[in-house]
Amino acid sequence: MLKVxxxxxxxxxxxxxxxxxxxxxxxxxxxxxxxxxxxRGKGTHGITRLPIYERKIKNGSMNPNTDxxxxxxxxxxxxxxxxxxxxxxxxxxxIEICIEKAKKYGLGIVGIRNSNxxxxxxxxxxxxxDQNMIGIILANSGPAIAPSDGKKPIFGTNPISIAFPKGDxxxxxVLDMATSVISRGKIRLAxxxxxxxxxxxxxxxxxxxxxxxxxxIKGSMIxxxxxxxxxxxxxVDILAGLLTGSAFGGEVKPLGCNDGYSRNGNMLITINISFxxxxxxxxxxxxxLYQNVKKSGDKKEIFLPGEKSYRNSQLNTETVELNINQIDxxxxxxxxxxxxxxx
Numbered sequence: 001m002l003k004v005x006x007x008x009x010x011x012x013x014x015x016x017x018x019x020x021x022x023x024x025x026x027x028x029x030x031x032x033x034x035x036x037x038x039x040r041g042k043g044t045h046g047i048t049r050l051p052i053y054e055r056k057i058k059n060g061s062m063n064p065n066t067d068x069x070x071x072x073x074x075x076x077x078x079x080x081x082x083x084x085x086x087x088x089x090x091x092x093x094x095i096e097i098c099i100e101k102a103k104k105y106g107l108g109i110v111g112i113r114n115s116n117x118x119x120x121x122x123x124x125x126x127x128x129x130d131q132n133m134i135g136i137i138l139a140n141s142g143p144a145i146a147p148s149d150g151k152k153p154i155f156g157t158n159p160i161s162i163a164f165p166k167g168d169x170x171x172x173x174v175l176d177m178a179t180s181v182i183s184r185g186k187i188r189l190a191x192x193x194x195x196x197x198x199x200x201x202x203x204x205x206x207x208x209x210x211x212x213x214x215x216x217i218k219g220s221m222i223x224x225x226x227x228x229x230x231x232x233x234x235x236v237d238i239l240a241g242l243l244t245g246s247a248f249g250g251e252v253k254p255l256g257c258n259d260g261y262s263r264n265g266n267m268l269i270t271i272n273i274s275f276x277x278x279x280x281x282x283x284x285x286x287x288x289l290y291q292n293v294k295k296s297g298d299k300k301e302i303f304l305p306g307e308k309s310y311r312n313s314q315l316n317t318e319t320v321e322l323n324i325n326q327i328d329x330x331x332x333x334x335x336x337x338x339x340x341x342x343x
Contacts (some may be wrong), residue, residue, distance in 0.1 A: 001323055002322060006039065006316070013050060015154065015294070015339050016334060017077045020058075022065075025065075028064070037119060038320040045120045047330055049117075055258065061262070062082060063093070078101075079110070079113070079115070080094060084263070090118070095125075095127050095135065098269065099127070105129075108268075111244035111267055113246040114263050115266060117264060118266070125174060126161055129164065132273055133165070136162050138239050140240045142253055142262065143208055145157065145233050146203075148227040151205070153221075154250040155233040156252060158232075160178075160232075165283075172306060172310070177306040178224075179224060179229050180223055187213045193323050196213070202216030203220050204218065211302075240265040243263070252264055330343050
């Protein structure tokens with residue numbers, strides 16, 4: 001592992017995206033999501049995905065422009081078509097619309113169809129906490145989880161993020177999870193780095209436990225809590241996929257697929273806390289919750305959702321660690337695009 005400056009990651013990412021035809025404002029959103037992922041220790045959702053984006057744009061399975069068209073619009077609920085553009089851009093635009101609705105009506109709901117993987121769900125959810133609101137983010141993804149007792153993957157690892165504003169001198173509580181034991185990005189990264197994965201993460205195509213990431217990608221991910229994780233993944237597929245008019249039921253194409261549009265769907269919800277209680281009351285209550293959780297055991301060992309990521313972000317202000325294979329891949333991409341920048 002080598003230390004790389006976040007400023008270099010930002011510079012290289014932005015130039016690669018612009019070279020691929022991504023508009024400046026959209027490129028900045030994507031770069032911000034990449035920096036968010038790396039600073040919080042979630043590099044699987046960061047710069048390593050740029051070669052995938054470049055390839056998908058080149059072969060026509062993803063649009064560099066994220067045209068956001070209205071399908072249905074009401075004061076509280078809206079549905080938008082992302083026209084196969086960047087998931088980060090569509091979700092970021094969608095959550096801003098949610099926030100504006102919630103300012104007026106206490107609640108904002110936006111469904112997005114025909115999008116792509118948006119990276120780290122927490123990046124989108126935390127935009128709500130910045131406005132003293134609760135953010136709920138649901139997204140479906142390419143087939144990775146088989147129904148209980150099944151072998152064929154039907155449902156994605158379908159990320160869920162629920163973010164709550166912080167109390168006094170604290171950090172936002174940010175639940176950011178996949179419906180599988182581990183995110184599929186970690187499987188892809190292990191395959192890229194020719195590393196084995198722990199047993200208990202995935203099954204091969206015959207339904208057997210495997211420590212081979214290549215076989216895991218061909219097979220299926222193990223859902224959290226067995227049949228409960230499968231049920232949760234199904235519910236997200238309905239809410240984020242079927243209900244928004246996106247692909248669902250095994251029809252979402254995986255991030256790395258090159259033979260058609262992915263057609264991911266998102267369901268974004270924002271709740272305005274001030275419609276329920278005054279913010280100082282909320283801050284006092286959420287601080288009490290923090291303390292009660294910490295008092296349940298050794299304070300050094302008890303963590304709230306998002307706490308470790310927050311601590312990482314406070315440490316990783318200038319540099320993060322990248323695998324040499326990741327660095328080489330990005331540098332080769334920059335060279336192939338005739339760019340002078342390197343990590």
